[in-house]
Structures are given as structure tokens and as C-alpha cells.
Amino acid sequence: MTATSTDPGTGTGAARAAFDPRPYTAAGHTLRSWLTTTDHKRVAILYLIAITGFFALGAVGAVLVRLELATPRPDLLSAETYNRAFTMHGIVMVWFFLIPSIPNVFGNFLIPLMIGARDLAFPRLNLLSWYIYVLAGLFTIVTLVKGGVDTGWTFYTPLSTQFANGHVLLAAAGVFTAGFSSILTGLNFIVTIHTMRAPGMTWFRLPIFVWSHYATSILLVLATPVLAMALILIVAERGFGVGIFDPRLGGDPLLFQHLFWFYSHPAVYIMVLPAMGVVTELISTFAGRAVFGYRFVAYASLAIAALGFLVWGHHMFVSGQSMYASVVFSFLSFLVAVPSAVKVYNWAATLYRAEIRFTAPLLYGLSFIGLFVFGGLTGLILASLALDVHAHDTTFVVAHFHYIMVGGAVTAYLGAMHFWWPKITGRLYPDALAKLSVLLLYVGFNLTFFPQYILGWLGMPRRYHEYPAEFQVWHLLSTAGAGLLAFAYLLPLVYLPWSLRWGQRAGPNPWGATGLEWRVPSPPPTHNFDRIPTVTWEAYTPEATAETKDTPP
């Protein structure tokens, strides 16, 4: 096979003639050059900046919630403000941080590099997707701050359609619009992975990171439109008085929950699958060996994506859903544990008796495994019909999904940040500080959320801003842990930007990792590859690193 490639839409045919070896960061320094870029790497940086901003805004909601819960009496926030604070926290963190976090930053940056392409299949669509995301996000934030929405991120009917005050309508419109960004990204990834792989880059030579993003993209493309319809129907009912879920007209409020969770349960896998992809890369790199059971791990990604669509009813066990349907949903929920466990066992087997290098990125990866397993196992408790009746709508549920979405997805996001930072910026960061922030994260996270398991089991309902005095000690521990956790998140915001200027320069492959992205300079040139590589080796094998290995730090 030849090394030529003519990817459509990127104009790389012309670029091939005169390859520009300068890094993508040097392709233009004006604001305009960034805001009109179609380079997947620059779009990834745009996402990184926007996502960090939304994370900070979502964190404000969390801080308010934790401060209010430090005392049993409602002293800091009124009931209504409290509701608005946790709603803002949920909406912003789910749709404007977690969903786009790993796919849109690292997927965008890395998928073309990993498969040996010069860009995504639709570069302009990629930029459009960022604009939709940012505008929808800003619109939603303004809505949440100015008008306040108090329905929680779930928008349950009939609360959201008939009783809630505030700008439910506008917030729903913002989330609806952001959905287009998700769909376009997923579509772009699927088409890219199918049509733009380098010669010799067969499906089973792809890094697991790419497999998990492929699975994630299926979820993005097929689940998001159902949420879109659910939100359209809310807008119709609330904005135009056209009752759809209204029981007085014979409508079914549970229909909303079905449509909502048909999206929102797979959405959990949209957050976790890319995280699993990241962790697989971390483990393989720092264990210095190929992923154990590569094909099983790859297929497990697809299995999680497929099974993830079959379990949404486990959010509705106490809603009045048919008990027969609940039995089916409970059983199917247990099934999802199988491919998840396949991944965890294969990570463990990859690490087993390996010469492990305990770098900061690996520590993030190991933290992910610990927190994810704990969150996953408590998920099985919630998927059990009888136990869920006791734990439903308590902080036990809150703790469970934070272990998955924060302990899991956010930790992996930071792991990815520390792993690919030298590739993205061409700089190394202070390793000791990074390790300190992992430690703070692990301790702070458990201190924040483990007490919430206990509180929930004792009967503390979620979304309540006051509680009996005997719960205070657990709540105080949780609030203290949140402080520690905030510090662990802030620390990288100091030393990573610091490294941009003062960090040691990174070679093409500072970790001795496999994967095509480590064969190009750090930061990569605008068109990634001078010559499109022809892949003749299997994923994660020593041949993959042979040419580019430079001394690991």
C-alpha cells in the first residue's frame, strides 16, 4: 500500500506538496486564527478552554450546596435558592462539562493522530459543533443564573411543565441546542474512524482509546435525539399549553421519564467509556506491555454501548412503572456489569507482574479504577429491586453516581490531561505536584462522597437543604472533603499553565508510549504527519515505539 492519502474536505492534497513542520500552535497567534480554525487540535484547545470555564461555573453550584449542608438548619440559602444551586450544578456539569469533556478535548485532539489521519472527516462541522456548544452553554448559564431553574437536571414532569417557577423553557432550549453539538461530534468521529484510518491500521490495531470513542459516538448519535424530543415536548407543554404528559388529559408523566432516561442512562456511558479508553492507554503505557485481552477490551466497549441502551428503567423502580418491566430492567442492569468487569479484570491482568512506572498519569488511572469499581458495585445495589426501594432518592444514589461520574470520568479526564499534556503543549509539568494533586483528589473525593453513602443508607433524602441534627457529622465530613477536592482540582490549574512557560521541553515520546500520536513531534505539526504512516505492527507492541522512544523522565 502506498503512503498517499487524500482525505476529503481538509485540503491536505495541497498541504502534502509543502508540508509545514511548525507545530500547530504556531499556525497563527491571533484570536481570529483560533476562532476560525478547522484544525482538530486547535478545536480541541477551544473545547479545553470552554470546558474548564463551565467546570468552574458548575463547581460554584456544588460549593453552595456543600456549604448549605454544613449545618442542619437552612441558614445560607433559602429552599428555592438551594434548589436552583443543585439544578445549576447538575445541568452545567452533565451537559456542559462531563458529556463533552474527554471526547471533545482528547478525542478531538487524538483520534486523527491515533489513526494516522490529518484531520477529522468533517473539520468545519467540528468547529461548528464547538460554536453550538459554547453558545448553548452561555445561553443556559445566563438562564440558570438570571431566572433560576429548580427542577433538578432531570426536568421531571409534571413538576417541570406545571409547577416549577423559573426559566425551565429556556434552559430546556439551551440543553436541546447543545445536543446538536453532541450529535455532530459523534457523527464526525464515526465517519472518521471508518473512512480515514492510515494504510495498515486495521480495526484490531486501533488503540482502545479509539474503540471506546467509537462506542461513545454511537451513544451520542442515537441517544441524544430522544432527549431532544423529550425537551421539545416539555417546551410544547409548558410554553404553548399543549399538554403531552399532563395526567388530566390522559397523558403519562412516566413517558417523559422513559424518554429522558433512554438518553440519560446511556449518557453515563458517554462519560465513562472515553474514561475507560484513557485508563487503558495509561495502564498499558506504564505497565510497559500490551493490553491484556485486547479484543475482549475492545468488544467490551461495544457491549457496554449496546447494553447501556437496555437498562434505563432502573431509574424508575419506584415511579409506578410496571413491576414486570422493572424485573426486566433490573436483570438487564446486572448484565452491564459483565463488560465493565471484563475491562477491570483486563487492566488488573495488564498490571500483574509488570514493571510499573508510578507516574502521575498512572496514579490518576489507578484512582479511576478504585473509584469506578466502588461506584459500580454500589450501582448493583441500586439495580436490585428491593434494595432500591430503600435507597432511592437518598444521597446513597448521589454518592453512587458521583463515584462513577466524578471519581471515574473526571479523574480519567485529569489522567488524560497529565498523560497527553506533553504532546499537546510540548512541555513537561512538575511531577511531584501532580502526584500531590492525585493524592489530594483520592482522599478528598472519598471524604466527600463516602459519607453520603452512609447518610443515604440512614435515610437522608437527596435535594433537601435541611436535615436532622444527628446527620451533621457526616455532612461536615463531606463538606470538608469537598474543600480538599476543590484544592486537588485547582492545583493542576496552577502548575499546568505554569509549565507552558517554564516547564521542561518534551520530546515526541516522553513516556515511551505506543500509538501513532507519539511518533510526531510535540506539539504536532498542523497537518500531523509529513508522510501518512503505513502501519505494520499490532497495537501496544514494542515495534510501535521503536523509532521514537526517548528517555522517560
Next chain:
Amino acid sequence: MTGRTGAGPGTTASPGQLGLWLFLSTEVMMFGALLLAITLARLGRSGAAPFDKGLGAANTAILLTSSLLVAVAVERSGPCSGPGRARLPLVGAAALGVAFLAVKAVEYRADFAKGLVPGPDLFVNLYYVATALHAVHLTIGVALLAGLALVRPQPSTVEAAGLYWHFVDLVWVFLYPALYLVPG
């Protein structure tokens, strides 16, 4: 067809074509969720649908015919056809799209006169949401086809717009029995 990349192994479909079908799959999911809501509303009510199934059938015929014209346009935009041969069928299809909207407007008027207004009846509410959403999609389609008739488009562009148009037709093929043909 747009250029095959030939870049990677197993490269079979053109990116544009694959991307468009994926997009249509998202539309299937979205309208599918609406059909689910309509199904539940039909389970919960008794009596035949109150809408004019004659006008509905007329509109179905209009859309099916427009789809034929679009298929002809795609056929005629191929590389072995003369330039501009796709224009006439494209204009015809867009005109039929406008005719559909006109019939729909007449129908809405008659519905209102019969007291079938949005608000008090769940099934009628879903009728309005579904037909309005379909009309939005159709309007976009009319604009696309009319735009293509004005310029000399690439065959792949005509094909893409054609796929979208057929999809809008397809949605109506299901909405018609779901909304109009409810046994008494």
C-alpha cells in the same frame, strides 16, 4: 459519489454518504420518540381520529410524487447527464412541497373551525406537535431543493438533499396512519 478516500483498509462508503445516513438515523430516533408518544396516546383513547383523512391522503400523494421527482433529479444529475437536467424535477418537487404546506394550512383552518384546537385533547395536541415538526423539516427541504435548482450543484449534493427529502416523506408515511387512520 464524492471521492472514495482509499486511505484506509475497509474503506467502502464515502464520508458524506455515511455521515448523512447517520444523521438520518438520529432523525429516526427523534421522530420515533414522537411516534411512541402518539402510540401511547392512542392506547389511552377511544373513537376514530377526528382529522380529515381525505386531505391527509391527498398530502401523502403529493409527497410521494415529490419523492419521485427528487429521485428523477438525482438520476439526472449523474455524470452522464447534461448540465441543468436536474433543475426541472427539483423545481417540481419543491413546488409540491409548497403545495403540501398549503393543504396543511387549509386543514389547520378546518380543524380550528371544528374546534380541534391545541390544548384540551392529548391526541390533538400530539397531532399539532407532530405535524408542525414535520412542516419545519419540510420547509427546510423546500429551501434546499429550491436552492439547488438555482445553482449547478455537484451530483453528491443533489443526492444528499434527495436523501433528506425522501426522509421527510418517510416520516409522513408513518404520521399519516398514526394520526389520521385510527379505527373507531
Next chain:
Amino acid sequence: MDRRLKGLLTVWLLLLALLGATFGLSFLPWGAWGNAASLGIAAAKAALIVTVFMRLGASQPLVRLAAGAGLFWLTILMALTLADVLTRV
């Protein structure tokens, strides 16, 4: 008239015939069977449009897969939601 055009015209006539059938059948007092008939006819019309007008019959397997994905997952949405609604007590 060339063959492809003749094929398209045939499909169009078939579609109109199916429309006539579903319209006519809707006047018969079939009850629930009427639903099955109109849904079946809609599915037949859809199959004609998709395979011939949209040329899915002659498309690459991958494209057919992308088109089928929506239908497959929609079936899941419908089936599991109806599993709840139809078995509530």
C-alpha cells in the same frame, strides 16, 4: 424512457396503490386489525422508498448498517417502554 426511470415510475405507482389501499381499508370496521393493516402498509411504503428512491438496496453494507442502526435502537425504545405501559397493574 430508460430502465431506471421506468423503475422509479413503477415504484411511484405502487406507492400510490398502497396509499389507496390504506385509505380504503380505513373505512372497514376492523378494529385493532385496522391498525395492523395500516402499519403494515406504511412499512411496505417505507421499504420501497428506502430501497429504491434512497438507493439503500444498492448501497455499501456500512451505509446500510448506519441506516439500520436508527431502526434497531428505535425498536428497543418502543419495546421496553411498551413493556412497562402494557403491563402496569
